[in-house]
Amino acid sequence: MRLNSAVAIASAVRSQTVTAIEVTEQCLAGLEARSGPLVAVTRLLADRARGEAAAVDAKIAQGIDPGPLAGVPYGVKDLFDVAGLPTTAGSAIYANAAPAAADAQAVARLRDAGAVLAATLNMDEFAYGFATINAQHGTTRNPHDLDRLAGGSSGGSAAVVGAELLPFSLGSDTNGSVRVPASLTGIYGLKPTHDALPMGGVFPFAASFDDAGPFTLSIADMACVWHVLTDTAPVPPESAYRVARLGGRFAENVDPAQSAALDLIAPDAPVIDLPDIARARSAAFLITAFEGGRLHRNALASYAMAFDPATRDRLLAGALLPKTLYDAAQAFRAQYKQRVLECIADHDVLIAPATPCVAPTVADPQIMIDGALKPARAELGIHTQPISFMGLPSLAVPISRPGALPLGLQLIGRPGGETALFGYAAMLEEKGLIGVTPPPGSLKPGSFQGDTE
Amino acid sequence: MTDVSPPAASAQGLPRNEAEIDAAAAALEMEIPQACLPGVVANLALLDSHAELLLGQSDSRCV
Numbered sequence: 001m002r003l004n005s006a007v008a009i010a011s012a013v014r015s016q017t018v019t020a021i022e023v024t025e026q027c028l029a030g031l032e033a034r035s036g037p038l039v040a041v042t043r044l045l046a047d048r049a050r051g052e053a054a055a056v057d058a059k060i061a062q063g064i065d066p067g068p069l070a071g072v073p074y075g076v077k078d079l080f081d082v083a084g085l086p087t088t089a090g091s092a093i094y095a096n097a098a099p100a101a102a103d104a105q106a107v108a109r110l111r112d113a114g115a116v117l118a119a120t121l122n123m124d125e126f127a128y129g130f131a132t133i134n135a136q137h138g139t140t141r142n143p144h145d146l147d148r149l150a151g152g153s154s155g156g157s158a159a160v161v162g163a164e165l166l167p168f169s170l171g172s173d174t175n176g177s178v179r180v181p182a183s184l185t186g187i188y189g190l191k192p193t194h195d196a197l198p199m200g201g202v203f204p205f206a207a208s209f210d211d212a213g214p215f216t217l218s219i220a221d222m223a224c225v226w227h228v229l230t231d232t233a234p235v236p237p238e239s240a241y242r243v244a245r246l247g248g249r250f251a252e253n254v255d256p257a258q259s260a261a262l263d264l265i266a267p268d269a270p271v272i273d274l275p276d277i278a279r280a281r282s283a284a285f286l287i288t289a290f291e292g293g294r295l296h297r298n299a300l301a302s303y304a305m306a307f308d309p310a311t312r313d314r315l316l317a318g319a320l321l322p323k324t325l326y327d328a329a330q331a332f333r334a335q336y337k338q339r340v341l342e343c344i345a346d347h348d349v350l351i352a353p354a355t356p357c358v359a360p361t362v363a364d365p366q367i368m369i370d371g372a373l374k375p376a377r378a379e380l381g382i383h384t385q386p387i388s389f390m391g392l393p394s395l396a397v398p399i400s401r402p403g404a405l406p407l408g409l410q411l412i413g414r415p416g417g418e419t420a421l422f423g424y425a426a427m428l429e430e431k432g433l434i435g436v437t438p439p440p441g442s443l444k445p446g447s448f449q450g451d452t453e
Numbered sequence: 454m455t456d457v458s459p460p461a462a463s464a465q466g467l468p469r470n471e472a473e474i475d476a477a478a479a480a481l482e483m484e485i486p487q488a489c490l491p492g493v494v495a496n497l498a499l500l501d502s503h504a505e506l507l508l509g510q511s512d513s514r515c516v
Binding site: 275276278279281282283285286289297300301304305309312313314316317318319320321322324325328329332378 | 465466467468474477478481482483484485486488489492493495496497499500502503504506507508509511
């Protein structure tokens with residue numbers, strides 16, 4: 001069966017049309033044979049996956065419902081604790097760290113719902129980047145064009161789902177690290193309301209903004225994974241939603257295809273210009289740099305040269321930021337969020353671009369911002385970072401455009417408004433305005449690049 | 454007489470040159486490897502531009 005729908009796989013397993021073990025073997029074979037060119041898988045967890053799948057099948061044999069994700073394989077970004085394995089956060093520094101004593105909370109919830117963990121996935125070291133250019137594991141490639149970036153920092157998690165090698169995965173999003181790769185690989189990616197998903201056992205980056213977030217190939221799957229992770233029951237969708245488009249800074253550095261999609265999706269929606277978006281992004285940049293730098297300060301002091309060159313100098317600079325600046329950024333944040341919540345109080349969904357452009361090439365990872373070429377690693381999050389700053393939920397959705405490189409939009413909600421985002425996205429998906437387009441052709445078999453158990 | 458001393462820390466208080474960077478690092482009991490200095494200087498300049506924006510004038514009201 002195609003591994004493109006978690007809901008369909010779970011339904012087939014629960015109805016005994018297929019066994020969890022059969023699904024798992026198909027998934028493991030696919031990852032081993034076809035994930036190599038993506039440079040997305042860091043560890044294939046074959047023994048664990050077979051054990052979890054066998055447990056699901058055993059429950060079914062006993063007449064016990066294994067849960068809404070019965071037998072559904074998935075992967076996690078390399079910063080989620082997986083019992084018995086070191087949590088590397090994409091860094092060679094932690095490659096031989098003590099194994100995690102237990103699964104991260106999110107992984108435990110998925111396991112309890114019947115999901116089967118099959119792989120850990122590539123990322124920018126310590127999640128500091130929008131590119132997934134990793135000195136230890138290599139650069140993750142985009143399944144729609146292997147010469148292009150998948151985005152980051154959760155690029156491995158996005159690439160395997162975009163390639164339909166796994167039906168869903170977990171990443172983390174501090175400033176856009178789920179939404180950016182979701183946009184560039186043409187899938188759904190959620191940054192939840194800040195702190196809405198369990199973060200126990202997730203390697204931190206910048207605690208003010210860190211959140212776990214799923215990648216999926218449909219809204220139905222996103223809602224299913226969301227309700228498992230939040231331990232909540234599905235709610236019926238509304239018949240209509242109050243929608244606005246974000247203007248101002250969000251209308252600059254936009255691909256024409258995104259503007260055209262916005263005109264199709266919400267032609268009559270009011271346009272809101274949020275205040276001080278550039279200042280908000282700058283404050284987010286400073287808070288992230290300070291918290292990331294201070295988090296790694298001791299390691300930087302002891303063995304800076306062991307860090308990935310792509311993150312080392314950014315972290316060192318962040319460690320040197322004066323605390324007075326950090327305090328000023330946090331003070332701005334507190335009053336800014338209040339101002340924005342007042343601005344958006346009358347709307348359920350705000351629409352904005354997710355990335356300023358399609359995936360840049362691996363050979364020249366630069367993008368055009370305000371008429372000048374800038375490093376993609378730092379700038380792909382220009383539209384996502386201000387939203388993280390406010391802690392709002394934001395769902396990256398793929399514009400439906402078969403035959404073209406993927407591009408996404410953000411559907412942004414009020415705090416706690418995820419189900420409104422899912423309801424509105426389901427309407428757009430049903431109308432064919434958004435949706436996943438599979439990559440052209442199937443990935444050719446290539447040398448598997450990750451580790452095996 | 455022309456002042457030829459290195460530029461002082463930026464208006465936002467970020468270290469800008471090698472001496473200031475070394476001093477700021479020493480205050481944190483760190484040492485910046487020589488190989489990292491160009492990258493650290495470039496990243497501090499980027500952070501300085503963000504600090505300038507943050508501490509500048511408010512650009513708009515919600516409309």
